[in-house]
Amino acid sequence: xxxxxxxxxxxxxxxxxxxxxxxxxxxxxxxxxxxxxxxxxxxxxxxxxxxxxxxxxxxxxxxxxxxxxxxxxxxxxxxxxxxxxxxxxxxxxxxxxxxxxxxxxxxxxxxxxxxxxxxxxxxxxxxxxxxxxxxxxxxxxxxxxxxxxxxxxxxxxxxxxxxxxxxxxxxxxxxxxxxxxxxxxxxxxxxxxxxxxxxxxxxxxxxxxxxxxxxxxxxxxxxxxxxxxxxxxxxxxxxxxxxxxxxxxxxxxxxx
Amino acid sequence: xxxxxxxxxxxxxxxxxxxxxxxxxxxxxxxxxxxxxxxxxxxxxxxxxxxxxxxxxxxxxxxxxxxxxxxxxxxxxxxxxxxxxxxxxxxxxxxxxxxxxxxxxxxxxxxxxxxxxxxxxxxxxxxxxxxxxxxxxxxxxxxxxxxxxxxxxxxxxxxxxxxxxxxxxxxxxxxxxxxxxxxxxxxxxxxxxxxxxxxxxxxxxxxxxxxxxxxxxxxxxxxxxxxxxxxxxxxxxxxxxxxxxxxxxxxxxx
Numbered sequence: 001x002x003x004x005x006x007x008x009x010x011x012x013x014x015x016x017x018x019x020x021x022x023x024x025x026x027x028x029x030x031x032x033x034x035x036x037x038x039x040x041x042x043x044x045x046x047x048x049x050x051x052x053x054x055x056x057x058x059x060x061x062x063x064x065x066x067x068x069x070x071x072x073x074x075x076x077x078x079x080x081x082x083x084x085x086x087x088x089x090x091x092x093x094x095x096x097x098x099x100x101x102x103x104x105x106x107x108x109x110x111x112x113x114x115x116x117x118x119x120x121x122x123x124x125x126x127x128x129x130x131x132x133x134x135x136x137x138x139x140x141x142x143x144x145x146x147x148x149x150x151x152x153x154x155x156x157x158x159x160x161x162x163x164x165x166x167x168x169x170x171x172x173x174x175x176x177x178x179x180x181x182x183x184x185x186x187x188x189x190x191x192x193x194x195x196x197x198x199x200x201x202x203x204x205x206x207x208x209x210x211x212x213x214x215x216x217x218x219x220x221x222x223x224x225x226x227x228x229x230x231x232x233x234x235x236x237x238x239x240x241x242x243x244x245x246x247x248x249x250x251x252x253x254x255x256x
Numbered sequence: 257x258x259x260x261x262x263x264x265x266x267x268x269x270x271x272x273x274x275x276x277x278x279x280x281x282x283x284x285x286x287x288x289x290x291x292x293x294x295x296x297x298x299x300x301x302x303x304x305x306x307x308x309x310x311x312x313x314x315x316x317x318x319x320x321x322x323x324x325x326x327x328x329x330x331x332x333x334x335x336x337x338x339x340x341x342x343x344x345x346x347x348x349x350x351x352x353x354x355x356x357x358x359x360x361x362x363x364x365x366x367x368x369x370x371x372x373x374x375x376x377x378x379x380x381x382x383x384x385x386x387x388x389x390x391x392x393x394x395x396x397x398x399x400x401x402x403x404x405x406x407x408x409x410x411x412x413x414x415x416x417x418x419x420x421x422x423x424x425x426x427x428x429x430x431x432x433x434x435x436x437x438x439x440x441x442x443x444x445x446x447x448x449x450x451x452x453x454x455x456x457x458x459x460x461x462x463x464x465x466x467x468x469x470x471x472x473x474x475x476x477x478x479x480x481x482x483x484x485x486x487x488x489x490x491x492x493x494x495x496x497x498x499x500x501x502x503x504x505x506x507x508x509x510x
Contacts, residue, residue, distance in 0.1 A: 004365040008351070015353040082349030085315055086409065089343050090366035091335040251317040253310055 001092055005100025009074065010107060019108055022066045026112050030119045033058050037123075048127055053212045055123050056137050057205055059116045061177070063109060063141055064148060064201070068173050071105045071149050072166035075156035088252045094244045098153060105149045106142075113138060132217040140204040143229040147200060148173070150236035154243035160254060176201045200232040265324070266291040266417055266448045267312065272321035274307055281307040283472035285321070289450060289465070294443050296463030297452040300502050304472040305452040306346045309421050312450070313343050326416060339367065342415035344406045344423045352395030356386055356405055359394060360412055367413040380408040383438060399426040407435065411442075418442065419450045424458060436462060456494050466494070470502045 013019035037043050037051055046054070075098075078084040087097070120137065124130040151172065156165045179187075179195050179202035187193060196202045207225035210216045219226070267289035274282045282304045289295045299305045310316035312323055314334050323330040326340045351359060360377040369376060381387040384404035389397070397405065403426055410418060418439075424432040432455070439462060443449055453459050459466060466483060468476040476483050480494050487500045 001366065004362060008362055011358075012351065012353055078349075082347035083351065084349075085310075085345045085347050086343075086349065086363075086406075087366070088315060089313060089338060089341075089345065090363060091338040091368065092366055093335075249317070252315045 001096040002099035002103070005092075005097055006103040006107075009101060009104030013104070013108070018070070019111065022070065022108065023111055023115050026062050026066060027115050029062050030055075030059070030116055034119055034122070048124075049129070049213050052120075052123050052127070052129065052133055053208055055119060056133065056208045056212065057180075059113075059120070059137055060141050060144065060201075060204055060208075063112045063116075064144060064173055066112060067105060067109055067145050067148065068152065068169045069166065070108055071152040072156065072169050073162045074101050074105060075153055076160055076162040076165050079160045080162060084252050094248060098240070098244065101153065102149060106145065109141065109145045113141065129212060129215070129217070132211050136208060136211045136217075136222075139226075140207055140229065143226070143233055144200055144204055147229070147233040147236040150233065150240045154236070154240040157240075157243040157247045173201075180205050198228055198231075200229050203228045265289060266293075266326055267295075267450060268324040269308075269312060270322050270324075272308070272311055272323065273319050274304075274311055274316060275319055280472045282311060282318075285469070285472070285474050287467065287474070287477075289448065291448055292443070292446060293465050294439065294449040294451060294463045296459035296466040297450060297469065298454075298456070298459060298466060298498055299452075299469035303469045303502070305469060306421055307472075308469065309343070309345070309419050309450070309452060313341065313345075313419060314338075315345070339413060340415060341417045341419060342410035342413060343418075344403075344410045344420045346421040348402060348406050350394045350397075350402060350405070352393065354394055355391050356381060356394060356397075356408075357390040359405065360408055363409050364412050369413065376412065380411050383411065384408045385434060400428060400431045403427055404431070404435070407438070415447065417448045417450065421452045422454065423451070424453070424455065432458065456498060460494050468498060468501050476501050 033055065037046070037054070043051075078087060116137070117134070120133055121130060124133045148169075152165065152169045155168050159165050159168070176199055179192065179199045182192055182196065187196060196206075203225040207222045210222055210225065216222065265288045267287060269285055269287040272282055272285040272287075273280065285304075285308060297305055297308065307316065311318050311321075312325070312330075314323075314330050314337060325337045328336050328340065330337050351362075354362065357374075357377055360380060361373055364373045364377060378387060378390065381390050384407050386401060386404055386408065389401065394402070394405065403423065407420075407423055410420070420439075423439075424435050427435065436458060439449055439451070443462075449462075451459070451463065460480065465479060466477070467474055468483070476486055476497075478486075480497075483494070483497045483501070487497055489496050489500055
């Protein structure tokens with residue numbers, strides 16, 4: 001049953017040009033970054049590995065922000081446009097409903113990743129790290145987005161409002177991105193070190209640094225960064241299951 | 257459940273209650289609706305009609321009470337109940353970017369229809385007079401056309417029972433007449449209809465049984481003649497009976 005929800009979402013994204021707009025915005029941002037990296041006097045002096053790291057971080061941040069904005073309305077729009085009642089009058093389980101929506105959000109990530117591929121290939125040309133660059137951006141991005149979308153869907157089911165879900169999700173992404181902005185001195189602090197170790201975005205960036213700058217390309221050399229991301233996904237899935245159960249208890253109409 | 261509900265009851269609600277904060281929207285409502293009946297459900301604004309339909313369809317969870325639809329306990333067999341009923345709810349949201357045909361095909365898939373979907377979709381569009389607009393975007397539809405499309409969606413799974421919340425709201429007289437004729441035909445084919453309406457002439461024309469709800473309580477139930485006998489009025493039309501039964505705080509004093 002979930003495939004019909006997935007298909008409907010993709011059809012809606014195409015008909016309303018929503019996804020197309022996001023993909024155009026993403027390619028403009030990547031093009032602008034690439035232009036700066038090539039033409040700006042100081043940035044053009046960066047080592048190729050530093051340039052690749054910067055580009056991979058930009059790809060992941062842009063994808064996280066676009067997915068956050070898109071996923072924040074994918075469920076709540078059903079409540080706000082009064083389509084949730086008709087959709088749940090059909091013999092559709094919340095599991096199928098969520099899975100269909102989940103696949104639609106992941107499809108947008110896949111499309112964003114495809115848009116970023118030419119930039120990755122050009123930035124890493126002549127380097128032996130092209131495949132590692134592609135593979136780790138795909139793996140880390142997918143793990144981060146799976147966890148983030150699970151969180152956004154859980155918040156959507158609990159709040160049932162696009163505005164509130166989007167605000168909560170954007171604040172959460174900003175908080176999770178904070179350790180990446182910590183200076184080296186601040187990172188010496190025990191508390192910020194702990195935060196960095198469990199923070200999914202910081203672990204994504206640390207793993208990319210490990211792969212692209214330090215040439216530690218095997219999964220064994222990156223497990224300490226990937227494990228917190230897997231834990232983040234698992235935790236967010238538990239939160240989503242809790243929200244889905246609460247939704248089943250409350251019913252489709254919360255208040256009249 | 258068989259000891260609670262008569263075998264001829266296709267819709268049975270027992271002691272159904274729902275509150276919003278301190279306000280009781282539905283208060284200990286008990287309903288028996290027989291198979292093949294067109295049951296009119298009347299009540300003033302805010303009386304609890306929409307809440308009752310939402311409780312009968314499982315969209316809203318009751319605080320108390322049970323619902324049995326076609327011998328299926330709603331709280332335990334929601335999917336089976338969903339297959340047996342077709343609903344036109346009060347809130348009529350549509351996917352405006354879909355065509356009428358795409359919309360009905362999407363719901364046909366959700367109801368598990370696999371064979372001859374196009375044929376079934378076109379038959380439903382023909383029934384509600386929208387076949388010529390099958391490739392039009394729903395966003396371009398008038399209110400009346402949306403009402404018809406909502407009814408076509410409710411019929412997509414060939415339901416045994418239709419629960420309709422103001423199905424002719426916003427339709428012109430010809431549109432109302434067309435829908436009434438369609439409902440009579442469906443009833444003739446064996447479909448039981450639970451009709452919530454403000455239009456008393458519509459209820460008079462269509463319904464064999466009537467329930468009147470006021471302030472969440474069922475204040476009267478029976479045929480038009482039986483309801484008339486509950487009052488001391490000279491004029492025993494449905495309008496006068498309805499006004500009488502709903503004007504004294506929902507308490508029947510006859």
